[in-house]
Amino acid sequence: MNSLLKYKRAYALGLKSKLEYRFDFLMSIASCAFTLIVLTTLWRAIFSNSGAEKLYGYSFQQMLFYVISSTLLSKMITTDIMNVISNDIKDGGLNKFLVQPFSYSKYRLSVLLGEKTCEALIILILIIALLIILPLASNSIIGFSSFLLSLIPILLSTLLNFYLSFILATLAFWVTDTFYLNFGLNVVILILSGAIFPIDVLPKMIVNISRFLPFQYIIFFPVKVLTGNYLTRELSLGILIQVGYILILGIASKLFWNYGVSKHIAVGG
Amino acid sequence: MKAVKKYMRVYGLFVRHSIMSMMEYRANFVAGVLVECCFLTLKLMYVFVVFLTGLSINNLSPYYVMLYVGNYTVITGIYNGLFAENLWWLPFNIKTGMLDLLLVKPISIQFYISTKKLSLPMLAANVVTGITMIIIALCNIEFNASVGGVILYFLFLICGVSIAYFLFLLPMLLSFWTIESRGLIAISDKAWDINMMPMHIYGRYIQRLLVFIIPFFAITNFQPLVLIDRLDFRYGVWMILCPLILGFISRVLFRRGVRKYESANG
Structure with a gap:
């Protein structure tokens, strides 16, 4: 119970810090508008050019919904936790955490979840608004049930992204600068997670490679559930794979982490 | 003439210093190139989707989109490699009072803060890939440009980079008055993405707004049209006038900003 309280405090800390910089977050949401304008205009031109009702299994409305929700979700899921952790390791900030009676990774995860709560609320409200404006199913109950179901993959994808970033951040124990690595990881996630284009639109080779990687379970899978474009079997299998990757x-x-800490020499801080 | 020589010599020193510091951290240089390659893959995905769907924009084949994205990539490389990182530091220098140190240097402060550092990974990766795309596209479309057209292309390339520089300097200058302008800077930074596709894909009103009022489209849209000899004369004139007007405005604002500047620290 006591240990849970520690992480609750860390969660509250993350929440408060995000509320403090809410203007920054709103601005970063607003900055998505440009990517959205390009993508929605591009897909509108492609659909009107081809004259087809459906392309790659998506109707125009579904594609529009995919593009908007994947852009919003990628905003919510991506984090700079890798920079935070590697800076702690590099600058000696880690020392103060090592002598305290809690797990560093759980502390960072709690802070991250606190930070993401505020963002998630705003983004989920925007997605609900989108569901009302762009109804994907003739029956709106189906649309909203997909929305509720997608909350599980969305939460799992946040955890998945956290652990992926955490592993790469621990490289700071061995290399001097992880700035480019963080940048690179975010771009790879953008490409292979389906944040810009749905995975099934990409070349077959990329689709095949991404099958064996965790990235598509960060954006593509949750958004697919959100658009209602899945079978029940696919949903349960997808969630199982997400849980497997997280474990x-x-x-x-x-x-x-344990290996890195055993080699860590605490200087500075 | 003497002043030009002096500034060229100073710029040469900046270039040398940037190369030296990059060579000191070679792994960072390689990592930077790799990250740029990832960004380039992102751009190529747009071209890939256009080819896959056979999208024709303004009655032009997908190879035109490739030509356009190649040109966009070259300009992105030049602007980001030469100016972007330098301009990024201006609000920070104003906020922390670091500008004090720069104000006492015996050269133009605007020149110094705009050109001090070169980002070679961005410059190299983007320019090489962009030129390759342009060459592949030109081999597959009707290439109508005369020698004059090619010269005009390079002139418009310089104009495009100048427009980008002045346009992205303006939100940074706001920091002289507001101290904190991160939000606006983040938005203007993202506005670069609007050029990912040719302007003809957008509606007429958006085109007019982003060519004549906030001239983002003027940065990358007119150079490829010169190469295929389809540039409207009015746009050609605007392409020459636009950097002059923006240059004048930004210069006036920069001078006023420096006059308004009060050291925040130290």
Whole structure:
């Protein structure tokens, strides 16, 4: 119980810090508008050019919904936690955490979830508004049930992204600068997670490669559930794969962390 | 003439210093190039989708989109490689009072803060990829440009980079008055993405707004049209006038900003 209270405090800390900088977050949401304008205009031109009702299994409305919700979700899911952790390691800020009676990874995860709560609320409200404006199913109940179901993959994808970033952040124990690595990871996630274009639109080779990687479970899978474009079997299998990846990455991050800390020489801070 | 020589010599020193510091951290240079390659893959995805769907924009084939994206990539590389990182530091220098140190240097402050550092990974990766795309596209479309057209292309390339520089300097200058303008800077930064596709894909009113009022489209849209000999004369004239007007406005604002500047620190 006591240990849970520690992480609740960390969660509240993250929440408060995000509320403090809410203007920044609203601005970053507003900055998505440009990407959205390009993508929606591009798809409108493609659909009107081809004259087809459906392309790659998506109607125009579904594609529009995919593009908007994937852009919003990628805003919510991506984090700079990798920079935060690697800076802690590099600048000696980690020292103060090592002597305290809590797990560093759980502390960072709690802070992240606190930060994401505020963002998630705003983004989910925007997605509900989108569901009302762009009804994807003739029956709006189906649309909203997909929305409720998608909350599970969305939460899992946040955890998945956290552990992926955490593992790469631990590289700061061995390399001097992880700035480019963080940048690179975010771009790879943008490409292979389906944040810009749905995975099934990409070349077959990329689709095949991405099958064996966790990235598509960060954006593509939750958005697919959100658009109602899935079978029940696919949903349960997808959630199982997400949980599997989280467990594997969680264990790997613990191993990396313990090994890194054992080699860590605390200077500065 | 003497002043031009002096500034060229100073710029040469900046270039040398940037190369030296990059060579000191070679791994960072390689990592930077790799990250740029990832960004380039992102741009190529747009071209890929256009080819896959056979999209024709303004009655032009997908190879025109490739030509356009190649040109956009070259301009992105030049602007980001030469100016973007330098301009990014201006609000920080104003906020922390670091500008004090720069004000006492015996050269133009605007020149110094705009050109001090070169980002070679961005410049190299984007320019090489962009030129490759332009060449592939030109081999597959009707290439109508005369020698004059090619010269005009390079002139418009310089104009496009100048428009980008002045246009993105303006929100940074706001920091002289508001101290904190991160939100606006983040938005203007993202506005670069609007050029990911040719302007003809957008509606007529958006085109007019972003060519003549907030001239984002003027940065990358007219150079490829010169190469295929389809540029409207009015746009050609605007392409020459636009950097002059923006240059004048930004210069006036920069001078006023420096006059308004009060050291925030130290």
